[in-house]
Amino acid sequence: MSLQELIPLPHLTLLTLLALLSAVFILIAAGISRSKRGNWAHLPPGPAAMPLVGNLFQLPWKDLPRSFAAQSHYYGPLYYMRIINRHFVAINSLELAQALFDKRGATYSHRPRMVMAQEIIKRDTMLFMNYGPEFTKSRRLISTFLNQKIASKYWPAQEIESLKFVLSVRRTPADVLELTRWTATSLIIRLLYGIEVKDKEDPLVHLAEDFARLTSESTKPGKWLVDSFPSLRHVPAWLPGAGFKRWAKYAKARMEEFSWLPYTIVKNNIAAGRITACWTAEKLLEKTEPLTAQEEKDIRHAATSIYSAPYPITFFTDAGGSDTTPAMICTFILLMLRNPSVQKKAQEEIDRVTGGTWVPGMQDCEMFPYVNCVIKELFRFNPAVPLVPHSLQEDDFFEGYFIPKGTWVMANMWGFMHDETRYPDPDLFSPERFEIGEGKQPQDDPLEIVFGFGRRSCPGYLLALSSVYLNVIHLLFAFDIVPAKDAKGQEIIPPVEFGDAHVSHPKPFVCDIRERDPERIIWLEHALQSLQ
Numbered sequence: 001m002s003l004q005e006l007i008p009l010p011h012l013t014l015l016t017l018l019a020l021l022s023a024v025f026i027l028i029a030a031g032i033s034r035s036k037r038g039n040w041a042h043l044p045p046g047p048a049a050m051p052l053v054g055n056l057f058q059l060p061w062k063d064l065p066r067s068f069a070a071q072s073h074y075y076g077p078l079y080y081m082r083i084i085n086r087h088f089v090a091i092n093s094l095e096l097a098q099a100l101f102d103k104r105g106a107t108y109s110h111r112p113r114m115v116m117a118q119e120i121i122k123r124d125t126m127l128f129m130n131y132g133p134e135f136t137k138s139r140r141l142i143s144t145f146l147n148q149k150i151a152s153k154y155w156p157a158q159e160i161e162s163l164k165f166v167l168s169v170r171r172t173p174a175d176v177l178e179l180t181r182w183t184a185t186s187l188i189i190r191l192l193y194g195i196e197v198k199d200k201e202d203p204l205v206h207l208a209e210d211f212a213r214l215t216s217e218s219t220k221p222g223k224w225l226v227d228s229f230p231s232l233r234h235v236p237a238w239l240p241g242a243g244f245k246r247w248a249k250y251a252k253a254r255m256e257e258f259s260w261l262p263y264t265i266v267k268n269n270i271a272a273g274r275i276t277a278c279w280t281a282e283k284l285l286e287k288t289e290p291l292t293a294q295e296e297k298d299i300r301h302a303a304t305s306i307y308s309a310p311y312p313i314t315f316f317t318d319a320g321g322s323d324t325t326p327a328m329i330c331t332f333i334l335l336m337l338r339n340p341s342v343q344k345k346a347q348e349e350i351d352r353v354t355g356g357t358w359v360p361g362m363q364d365c366e367m368f369p370y371v372n373c374v375i376k377e378l379f380r381f382n383p384a385v386p387l388v389p390h391s392l393q394e395d396d397f398f399e400g401y402f403i404p405k406g407t408w409v410m411a412n413m414w415g416f417m418h419d420e421t422r423y424p425d426p427d428l429f430s431p432e433r434f435e436i437g438e439g440k441q442p443q444d445d446p447l448e449i450v451f452g453f454g455r456r457s458c459p460g461y462l463l464a465l466s467s468v469y470l471n472v473i474h475l476l477f478a479f480d481i482v483p484a485k486d487a488k489g490q491e492i493i494p495p496v497e498f499g500d501a502h503v504s505h506p507k508p509f510v511c512d513i514r515e516r517d518p519e520r521i522i523w524l525e526h527a528l529q530s531l532q
């Protein structure tokens with residue numbers, strides 16, 4: 001077996017091979033002296049590492065969260081691995097994740113270093129930023145868009161997008177999974193830039209998809225040698241073997257386009273006197289005096305951070321175009337298909353309240369306790385972000401364990417949600433576990449956990465929750481989600497299988513989405529007209 005086969009490094013050329021060999025000597029020397037030295041003897045437990053490559057061949061590249069949870073029975077709740085010269089710690093206990101990420105937030109609120117993405121392409125949106133003054137400034141600006149006080153201001157736009165989504169599903173039910181992404185992008189573009197996206201072929205939707213793909217490529221572990229050997233970033237782009245530099249140039253330009261295009265549309269609209277209500281226009285017009293170049297940059301940058309946030313980083317696989325809210329809706333469709341009794345119970349609740357003659361919106365949310373339990377169970381069963389990576393910029397000691405600076409410290413969110421001491425029978429999809437009533441003790445609310453930790457917790461959680469709620473209630477109001485049939489008329493029941501990307505999507509599956517009653521579609525159309 002060749003080195004290229006052993007280590008997944010597609011750009012292994014003469015230049016990179018030389019860099020690799022010189023690094024080998026340095027690493028072996030450093031490794032030998034380290035392993036004998038103080039702190040390094042106190043790393044958290046983990047499998048024995050091989051010289052140089054560390055645990056590269058023991059890392060289960062598939063289904064990491066489940067595998068980390070299983071390994072924790074053997075190694076304990078903190079589990080250490082080294083891949084070449086990068087350190088990883090998996091946290092498999094919610095209490096420990098809170099102790100590190102919440103209580104020691106000043107230390108553990110950085111993001112892991114990704115040289116290709118952060119330093120060469122200069123992907124500097126909030127999700128990638130280290131904790132510090134720039135991050136705090138950016139987060140403060142973003143909170144003027146995403147905060148509890150103004151969350152309800154977005155409800156009408158969210159209702160419009162959700163109704164448009166459901167009516168599009170009715171026209172092309174086979175496209176339902178793809179339409180979930182279009183509706184999420186469309187909502188965020190409307191709120192940030194006041195632009196109405198007509199359909200999934202809109203150039204802004206394509207740009208968002210491209211952005212997601214390029215982000216995914218640039219953060220793929222093992223793909224870029226420069227991530228393991230950062231000094232390679234100084235190699236000039238014209239050198240043979242420096243193809244990564246040329247790719248980075250292309251990716252950077254395309255990502256800049258993603259940031260500039262919608263922003264420029266808003267600016268041109270303002271200049272032409274066509275002001276549409278949206279966050280970017282509001283910010284640009286907030287002051288009476290002209291904005292400085294830096295202030296304009298901050299606004300554009302914050303908008304890009306939000307616009308791109310639901311398409312975050314793909315840490316562990318090659319799956320591109322991941323996104324959070326659509327991941328939850330696709331999971332919901334899969335689970336309804338597989339759990340007809342839950343679907344029926346939720347529909348009966350909706351029908352009892354509405355009589356099938358009016359379309360529920362955000363204001364009516366509390367009238368549907370069972371639907372709310374379904375949503376909680378959806379987030380528990382398959383949290384959209386199953387591994388949450390933080391990092392630290394100085395060495396730390398925690399409960400006697402040494403955690404070196406730069407370690408990828410990963411909270412196993414999936415593991416917390418499938419911890420049977422917290423959620424008995426965790427692989428069973430059972431919204432009833434959250435029901436409140438006489439003699440019932442609801443289990444811990446997953447919505448207080450799945451959006452992350454402390455200073456880095458998801459600022460978009462309210463927007464995300466209301467979008468999920470609206471899509472779910474509108475789908476259940478309008479349709480029965482049932483198994484598709486094969487050529488022999490047999491029902492196709494898709495397995496519960498998820499991809500390995502940073503955002504966990506179900507693997508593609510087929511289903512049949514049937515209109516419940518033509519009159520309900522008329523109610524949906526009326527509701528949309530009255531909102532527009």
Ligand code: HEM
Nearest residue numbers: 126127309324325384385451452453456457458459460464
């Ligand atoms: C189902 C939907 C969503 C889920 C489950 C989710 C979950 C998460 C998680 C787990 C994190 C990382 C937290 C941490 O590091 O501790 C995060 C970060 C983030 N999310 Fe979300 N998210 C969702 C939707 C959204 C939406 C709709 C937006 C914006 C419109 C958004 C904006 C952000 C931003 C800006 C960050 C980066 C925060 C930082 O690095 O400090 N998210 N999200």
